[in-house]
Amino acid sequence: MQNIFEEVGSLDLRCYETFALSEDILMEHAAEGMASYIRQKFPQNTTITIVVGSGNNGADGITLARLLHSDYSVKLLHAKEPKSPMACLQKKRADAIGVITTKEIENSDVIVDAIVGTGFSGSFNEVLTQLIENMNRSKAFKIACDMPSSGFFADITFTMGALKKSLFLDANKDRVGQIEVVNLGISRKLYETESNWKLLDLDDLKLPHRLREDSHKGSYGHLAVVSGEKIGASILCAMAALRFGTGLVTLVGFEKEQILNIPHALMYAHTLPKNTTAIAVGMGLGDEFSDNELLEFLDNELPLVVDADLFHMPLMLKLLQKEQIVLTPHPREFVSLLRLTQLAEISVEELQAERFHYVELFCNAFAHATLLLKGANVIIGQKDSFYINPHGSAKLAKGGSGDVLSGLVAALLAQGYSPLEAAINGSLTHTFLAKNYSGTDFSLTPDDLIEGIGKL
Numbered sequence: 001m002q003n004i005f006e007e008v009g010s011l012d013l014r015c016y017e018t019f020a021l022s023e024d025i026l027m028e029h030a031a032e033g034m035a036s037y038i039r040q041k042f043p044q045n046t047t048i049t050i051v052v053g054s055g056n057n058g059a060d061g062i063t064l065a066r067l068l069h070s071d072y073s074v075k076l077l078h079a080k081e082p083k084s085p086m087a088c089l090q091k092k093r094a095d096a097i098g099v100i101t102t103k104e105i106e107n108s109d110v111i112v113d114a115i116v117g118t119g120f121s122g123s124f125n126e127v128l129t130q131l132i133e134n135m136n137r138s139k140a141f142k143i144a145c146d147m148p149s150s151g152f153f154a155d156i157t158f159t160m161g162a163l164k165k166s167l168f169l170d171a172n173k174d175r176v177g178q179i180e181v182v183n184l185g186i187s188r189k190l191y192e193t194e195s196n197w198k199l200l201d202l203d204d205l206k207l208p209h210r211l212r213e214d215s216h217k218g219s220y221g222h223l224a225v226v227s228g229e230k231i232g233a234s235i236l237c238a239m240a241a242l243r244f245g246t247g248l249v250t251l252v253g254f255e256k257e258q259i260l261n262i263p264h265a266l267m268y269a270h271t272l273p274k275n276t277t278a279i280a281v282g283m284g285l286g287d288e289f290s291d292n293e294l295l296e297f298l299d300n301e302l303p304l305v306v307d308a309d310l311f312h313m314p315l316m317l318k319l320l321q322k323e324q325i326v327l328t329p330h331p332r333e334f335v336s337l338l339r340l341t342q343l344a345e346i347s348v349e350e351l352q353a354e355r356f357h358y359v360e361l362f363c364n365a366f367a368h369a370t371l372l373l374k375g376a377n378v379i380i381g382q383k384d385s386f387y388i389n390p391h392g393s394a395k396l397a398k399g400g401s402g403d404v405l406s407g408l409v410a411a412l413l414a415q416g417y418s419p420l421e422a423a424i425n426g427s428l429t430h431t432f433l434a435k436n437y438s439g440t441d442f443s444l445t446p447d448d449l450i451e452g453i454g455k456l
Contacts, residue, residue: 001204002181003195004163004388007118011161011191012184019186023086026184027056030160031063033182034112034143037158038068042110042141047073049108051135053115053149054080054087060145060160061114062090065099075102079115079131105131108140113154117146118164124150148175158182162192163199165356168388170376197356200389202435205428207456208245208415220247221277221414224269225407226297227253229286231261233308233403236446237283238266240407243453244429246414250276252297253288272297278414282307283403291315303419305410307402311337323368326419328406330374338362355379359386370419372409374402378427382420389424391431393441400446405430429456 005011015021038048050065052058058080068074076099082088105111113135115128124132132151135142144154147166156178159167167176184191212219223246227234234251242249242265250267262268272279279302281294286309294315298304303324310316311333317340319325329337331348338344338351343361351358352375359373363381370382378389409426413419433452437444 001198001200001387002163003192004165004168004197004199005192005195006165006197008161008164011193014193015184015186015191019190021185024089026161027060027063027086027090029185030060030145030158030182031067033160033180034060034064034145034158035067037156037180038072038110038143042072044071045073046109047075047107048110048112049075049077049102049105049140050112051077051079051105051115051131052082052087054083055116056084056086057114057117057146058082059084059087059090060117061112062087062094062099064112064114064145066090066094066097069094069097069099075100075106077102077105079128105134105138108138110143111135111138111140112143112145113149113152114145115149115152117160118166142177144176148172153177156180160184162188165197165388168199168377168390169355170352173376173390196384197386197388200387200391200424200428202391202428202432204424205432206421206425207429208412208417210245217247218275220245221411221416222246222248222250222273222275223410223414224250224252224272224276224279224297225283225410226279226281226285226289226294227251227268228284228288228309230284233284233400234280235262235266236400236403236450237280237307237407237410239263240404240446240450240453241280241411241414242266243450244408244411246411248273248275254293272300276302277416278303278305278410280305280307280406280410282310283406285309303413303422305406305413305422307406308333311340314340316340320366320369324413324419325368326370326372326409326413326423328372328374328402328409328423330402334358334362334373341365356386370423372405372423372427374405378431380420380423380427382423385420387424389427389431391428391435393431393434395434395437395441395444396430398444398446401430401434401444401449404446404449429453432456 050061052061144157154177157176161184225238238249307328367383373379380387412422
């Protein structure tokens, strides 16, 4: 896991006050981090255009131009004239050694965007917007300094000092490309402080390996999946759970004819099995049950995974009183949940622009619940601990993949994982399965995900 920060200005200040490092030293290391990458990836005399702004992000770009000058065909394009003291100083240094400036995006092998960084909150005028469009149209390899400027699509983003939350907004996933952290003159272990936001690495995944030979099916839990109107969704959830190590999986419902349509590896019951260790509900539920009928299955202290239709039902308020509950909404369902709990009345667009804020708001209000907000970058939160899983891809944009995710989380709950551990490891497994899929990116199905579990 890696720390993620809202801002790093306070970390820079700590470098000045505690470690006797200057702003100039940090900037030299920021530029050197980008220069080192360019030296390793591109031969000398490669044509490089560095587009810079008026602040310290632009100053990083000007410093980079100075470091590469003479070894590479470097040109500076001033999108804005230098204004910050460091930008003015770096321009003076670059001018002194003869760094060339240009006014147009010419044929380049590499374009570096150093117009604005993570601290920018305004909007671009028409001239800057057109400049960004020209940069995007170029076939050059594209590098972003700290954070892609508004509208710019980078192949790689070098973030300075530490990871920032804004890099992991869903809207930025296609814009940042590969993300690399540049050290600023000291180790990240010294530069960073503790953070309650973490980035999940695939190496953090802990699979439910069976370490005891003296065991039986009951040793690995019994999951009950409430089967509703769309039985296919509950079957996908149940089969994922069975494949992911749960010893027993039972579909529970009231329709007798459904018994003929379920896989033979699953059981079916009209009441909750006595040895149930966890419950999954919501996937494909529809209008199959009244609140009272659902409570026949849910009015207990068993760990619970909630998905899909239940986020629109008033019964959700009662379920939120449970001590062990994992919620797995997509953005529209989370908006409904926020409205139902009277925490916020917002649109999906407003949620997506402030995902981190609304996750924190919900987890503060329901500190015992574990939230897994689906998206291009999954956010998992419980109380004041938050995790981002950035490993998802468009392969998972297929009906039923969310049902598989619920099954993975529920499987771990049934086997004794804590709600937070189940959410983290279920989500990592879900994205890992998609990453391992060898077919075309548009062909992945929920069945492929379930089959892939056996190859982990």
